Amino acid sequence: MDSGQVQQAFDGLHERLSRDSRDVDACLLMVACGLRLGQLHHVHAAFQKLLALDDAPQRWLAQLGEFAAQLDAGGFRPLAQSWLHEVKALASRYGCALPDPLPLPAHLATERHDPVLGRTLKRYPPFEGASYIYAIDVAGTCNLRCPSCPVGNMRDVGKPTGLMSLDVFKAIVAKIATDQPATSPIIHLFNWGEPLLHPQLADMVLAVRQRGWRSYISTTLNVARGLDALVIARPALIKVSISGDTAQTNEVTHARSRTDRVLAHLRLLSELLSLHQSDVPEQARTRVVLAFHEYKHNGECGQRLRAMAAELGFEFNSSLAVLQPVEKNIDVVMNRATPVVQQVVELMEMSPRQISALNRMRRSGQFDCESRFNMTAINFDGSVSLCCNTYSPALEIHPNFLQASHQTLEAKKYQHGFCKTCMSNGFHYSVNDQLPPVAWGQDGA
Ligand code: SF4
Ligand code: SF4
Structure with missing residues (x-):
């Protein structure tokens, strides 16, 4: 399919899921189309739905590695990591090889208080290198x-x-x-x-x-x-x-x-x-x-x-x-x-x-x-x-x-x-952690 056809299929799936977000086949197709189009919030919602429905995980687990890679490349590292953690046991049960979640390097504290902001900030495995x-x-x-x-x-x-x-x-x-x-x-x-x-x-x-x-x-x-x-x-x-x-x-x-x-x-x-x-x-x-x-x-x-x-x-x-x-x-x-x-x-x-x-x-x-x-x-x-x-x-x-x-x-x-x-102003070197919401009708993710 060329990108125009993928977009058309994506629009159709969006409508279909808005009518019934428990439609497993539509969720699976949404994962495939969403990954092609980089519509990560829709893929995220489709995976959430598939995980909740607990229906034949072997049909979608393999694509989770690609999803985590795209999330990571888009700066959504904590979300990518939490998905890999979430499905680790399931992937091992179904013999699906997924990358291991990245650990926070041992030299980093998990968080630090920022006295100027007046709140505590979390750390993540850095993009620039695993060491200081x-x-x-x-x-x-x-x-x-x-x-x-x-x-x-x-x-x-x-x-x-x-x-x-x-x-x-x-x-x-x-x-x-x-x-x-x-x-x-x-x-x-x-x-x-x-x-x-x-x-x-x-x-x-x-x-x-x-x-x-x-x-x-x-x-x-x-x-x-x-x-x-x-x-x-x-x-x-x-x-x-x-x-x-x-x-x-x-x-x-x-x-x-x-x-x-x-x-x-x-x-x-x-x-x-x-x-x-x-x-x-x-x-x-x-x-x-x-x-x-x-x-x-x-x-x-x-x-x-x-x-x-x-x-x-x-x-x-x-x-x-x-x-x-x-x-x-x-x-x-x-x-x-x-x-x-x-x-x-x-x-x-x-x-x-x-x-x-x-x-x-x-x-x-x-x-x-x-x-x-x-x-x-x-x-x-x-x-x-x-x-x-x-x-x-x-x-x-x-x-x-x-x-x-x-x-x-x-x-x-x-x-x-x-x-x-x-x-x-959003210029710090950090991660993204908020995907846009997806509304798929009453049962939407
Ligand atoms: S001017 Fe700056 S960006 Fe350009 S080569 Fe020199 S250090 Fe690098
Ligand atoms: S990029 Fe530099 S100036 Fe900006 S928040 Fe980070 S350390 Fe501070």
Whole structure:
């Protein structure tokens, strides 16, 4: 069936279930159509009905895995988890293999009181990683000026720029080992800078690997200096972000990028990985992800970049471009965006206003933000930001990570008033937990 036919069938099923929501066959068909159309609230209601009717679960259990995956991808992680918990015993009775529910990582408390909001917030298994994450901006400077990023859109705030010394980096790593917020933290060697500008990046990767921890790099690959040493040092992940495979696309939103150079460097990276890592066990090799930022002007590039990633042995990820930092998103909602920001927002498939409205509709306010409960952001000069999504020096919470205990930093995050503003506008990094209601007549779910 093409999508028009699926939609027609969906509309018919909606009517049928409005007349009789106990119609098992209609519920089963609603699950199939709803999953095709991404109508997750209708699928949720159909599964609720099927579970309550307790009629031949083997007819629908297998689709629950797909439903949980779609819920999770839509940010409804707690709901996805509660479904997997709910049907675990039933699935085992009928021999149906479903993914195990994700546990909350052992290093996280299940909840924390927020003194500014005056209520307790729940935690969830974080999307960004199962361990605690440090975002260390080892190169607090960038050769690009992307208008969606504070390096391009907040040059007026006087944020210092520079490189972190290897000694300071090692001291920070040693302190993390002492603080030990989790046994094996993940170290991002970037936040608002281009890590490949740092001449000792490979030494930093090695310092992390020597502790048995994983390091992640995010780059645009406009520079390739030290790329061979980096591949030999073996970070766990290199993400290459791009917004097109032509100058006319990529260089609009990755401003100052040289696309021809980036494409050549992607090939070079693939060759270096073959040269230096083919003898390394697969699980210890560097994963490379080509991360495509979707805008209105670059839709045609996605398939070509996906094919290129496959050819080079890289993973591919495509996601809607978003505006950073959180301060600029709030500016858009408050009607005080600068022309640079307004122009780039025009190119986005989803504007900060739409994201804000959608998140406020989908979130009850019961859940915490993982940018603060599972991450700490350290600038090149050792100062600590409120989180990895804030840029303004005014939103820093401590001038020196080395002189602040983990508990002090956590307390400062939870006492900061800006998180309340961010959350009330729906820009925090959290989960959705409210599906729209479904009315299927008197017996409707
Ligand atoms: S998004 Fe990345 S590449 Fe672009 S200006 Fe910001 S730090 Fe540089
Ligand atoms: S609530 Fe907003 S400002 Fe606060 S930590 Fe989360 S993303 Fe950052």
